[in-house]
Amino acid sequence: MDLLSLSSTLMPKDAYKNFDIAKISTLVDSYYPEDFTEQEKINLPFQLQHFILDVRQHPEMKNLSTIHELCRCLAETKKSKVYYLIDRLIRLILTLPVSTATTERSFSAMKIIKTRLRNKMDDDFLADSLVIYIEKEIDEKFSSDSIIEDFKSLKT
Structure with a gap:
């Protein structure tokens, strides 16, 4: 206020x-x-x-x-x-309303994920999941196939 x-x-x-x-x-x-x-x-x-x-x-x-x-x-x-x-x-x-809305969206997403998944995963995996959930624009740049190929190349 x-x-x-x-x-x-x-x-x-x-x-x-x-x-x-x-x-x-x-x-x-x-x-x-x-x-x-x-x-x-x-x-x-x-x-x-x-x-x-x-x-x-x-x-x-x-x-x-x-x-x-x-x-x-x-x-x-x-x-x-x-x-x-x-x-x-x-x-x-x-720009204050936009900044506030973005922050609120992030906290809302964090609350949803933490409530549903808190007991099912460790903290590192939870943090990684939150980043992907909150930053959906970044997530859209990657396909599932490219991620699978990266993991396959790590194995060799």
């Missing part, structure tokens, strides 16, 4: 009424520390100050209401190059 409330400070609705530089900096420090260098974290508040002054005056960016529209408008006006740290943060926030 904290992540979502901090993310909402970037909402352009009502002339950027919720825009809060301190909360946005906290968002970066708390939730995206690996995505920004220390120098970028220092520069971010300054870039945010310039950004808010600029977008409140810019005719195309004044009447936006969603983060998605803000990201699109930054790209269209080429301001994503000027405010590259803000653009990166917005893109990270927009």
Whole structure:
């Protein structure tokens, strides 16, 4: 919930009424520390100050209401190059639902396999099975025949 409330400070609705530089900096420090260098974290508040002054005056960016529209408008006006740290943060926030869904899918698959197979196999085999079950896209690249041939060649 904290992540979502901090993310909402970037909402352009009502002339950027919720825009809060301190909360946005906290968002970066708390939730995206690996995505920004220390120098970028220092520069971010300054870039945010310039950004808010600029977008409140810019005719195309004044009447936006969603983060998605803000990201699109930054790209269209080429301001994503000027405010590259803000653009990166917005893109990270927009990918959050996809990341969350992928993680949830993995945990759901792990729960199914662990519940059904826990007593029937050892930990290494269970872990290998989970990888194949979760990463189905990788699994589709291999055919059963190619795997059998690899095992036959190992035997010789």
